[in-house]
Amino acid sequence: MKHDTLVLGAGMVGVACALHLQARGQTVALVDRRAPGLETSHGNAGIIQREAIAPYALPRDLGFLLSGATNQRVDVRYHAADAARMLGPLWAYHRNSAPDRYPQISREYETLIALSLETHQQLMDEADANDLVAGQGYLMLCRTERELQRIFEVADERALDGVNHLKLTGADVARDEPGLIGEFAGAVRWTDPLAISSPGGLVQSYARLFEQRGGAVHLGDAMTLRKTDAGGWQVDTADGQSLEASQVVVALGPWTTQLTARFGYTAPVIPKRGYHMHYARLPDRPLNSTIIDAENGYVIAPMKDGLRLTTGAELANVDSPRTPHQLDAAEKIARQNFPLGERVDPEPWMGTRPCMPDMKPVFGPVPGALGLWCAFGHGHQGFTLGPVTGELLAAMMTGDTPRVDVRPFSPARFG
Numbered sequence: 001m002k003h004d005t006l007v008l009g010a011g012m013v014g015v016a017c018a019l020h021l022q023a024r025g026q027t028v029a030l031v032d033r034r035a036p037g038l039e040t041s042h043g044n045a046g047i048i049q050r051e052a053i054a055p056y057a058l059p060r061d062l063g064f065l066l067s068g069a070t071n072q073r074v075d076v077r078y079h080a081a082d083a084a085r086m087l088g089p090l091w092a093y094h095r096n097s098a099p100d101r102y103p104q105i106s107r108e109y110e111t112l113i114a115l116s117l118e119t120h121q122q123l124m125d126e127a128d129a130n131d132l133v134a135g136q137g138y139l140m141l142c143r144t145e146r147e148l149q150r151i152f153e154v155a156d157e158r159a160l161d162g163v164n165h166l167k168l169t170g171a172d173v174a175r176d177e178p179g180l181i182g183e184f185a186g187a188v189r190w191t192d193p194l195a196i197s198s199p200g201g202l203v204q205s206y207a208r209l210f211e212q213r214g215g216a217v218h219l220g221d222a223m224t225l226r227k228t229d230a231g232g233w234q235v236d237t238a239d240g241q242s243l244e245a246s247q248v249v250v251a252l253g254p255w256t257t258q259l260t261a262r263f264g265y266t267a268p269v270i271p272k273r274g275y276h277m278h279y280a281r282l283p284d285r286p287l288n289s290t291i292i293d294a295e296n297g298y299v300i301a302p303m304k305d306g307l308r309l310t311t312g313a314e315l316a317n318v319d320s321p322r323t324p325h326q327l328d329a330a331e332k333i334a335r336q337n338f339p340l341g342e343r344v345d346p347e348p349w350m351g352t353r354p355c356m357p358d359m360k361p362v363f364g365p366v367p368g369a370l371g372l373w374c375a376f377g378h379g380h381q382g383f384t385l386g387p388v389t390g391e392l393l394a395a396m397m398t399g400d401t402p403r404v405d406v407r408p409f410s411p412a413r414f415g
Helices: 012-023 062-069 080-085 087-096 102-113 116-127 145-159 170-176 199-212 253-263 325-334 379-397
Strands: 002-008 028-032 076-078 133-142 165-169 186-196 216-219 233-236 242-250 270-281 291-293 299-303 306-310 313-315 340-343 349-355 362-365 372-376
Touching: 002 012, 002 233, 012 028, 012 116, 012 199, 012 242, 012 372, 012 379, 028 199, 028 242, 076 080, 080 087, 087 270, 102 379, 116 186, 116 199, 116 379, 133 145, 133 170, 133 299, 145 165, 145 186, 165 170, 170 186, 186 199, 199 216, 242 253, 242 379, 253 349, 253 372, 270 325, 291 325, 306 325, 306 340, 349 379, 362 379, 372 379
Parallel strands: 002 028, 002 242, 028 216, 076 313, 133 291, 242 372
Antiparallel strands: 133 186, 165 186, 233 242, 270 306, 270 313, 270 340, 270 349, 291 299, 299 306, 362 372
């Protein structure tokens, strides 16, 4: 079966690429080994983070490095053997987080984040998915006065770039979230972001819109991708079909470079794994907002399936054994303050965020492979940046001029 374009990967990024290509008149087939929205896009904290105009830099202070060496931090952990194999990319990450490089990276990154709400809202309206919006904004909760003042300074800096917020005292937090136990120094309420009650459900809504508009969704193994004798691309589906197209987009998240390496392209991905667990709500102690524990780096979010606790980062390869100790440590702390009932899920969920040493996503034409494109490396913000990535990549692929400068995100920078 022939199409104009194949999109491999049905997470937020892949589905958004398929929708935007379709909107530009392309016939598109979307292929993944699982149904849309069941991999990394399913498991995140569910925030469309308009406030996140600066990517996650690697902390450079000695205290962080020393505490991280013990591998007991709640926000960041690692598999020693895997982290050792990442030393080159991690060193580049360290250098790119330096004051002489990071500001320019942030300015480039902000051009994407600035369009995140607009591009999501367009798709939510078209997909009739606004019922999945659980609320506006979220809390960055601070336990110490020192951390609160640091977050206040960040908020004031981002306000200069049009990011909105409210500064809350400890008394304000107690008023807004009476279900919390304990005293807190205060919080910043980022008021622009949208909290989503089912991240995977939002991806599935976008995928249904794609199908309603004539798009084809197939189960299949992206690793069967091959060149055809005519110079196009072909991939096999689970039901025995062979799909062909002149162009293909590889949007497989942390698995992207495993495929593109077969066609001569690799890039230094830093896999940051994360875990989540759902907990029963306590009727007498509601949680009104999604909350990030600033000092400990986990998120508690009200979702359809209960209260979801999402961990920070675990540096480990995609296929390394699961080690949900980070989740256990975060839960132990969270139970002291948050209204968490019993665990709901039979086991912790795990997914992998594909992060790049320069903290910027990768999308555009794959060097040296005619008709092969990629979209990956969004780090912590694949859910947020999927629709804007899809819009910009579709413009490039159809010969139009994207509305922002896409050169900083070119795959060629790692070629």
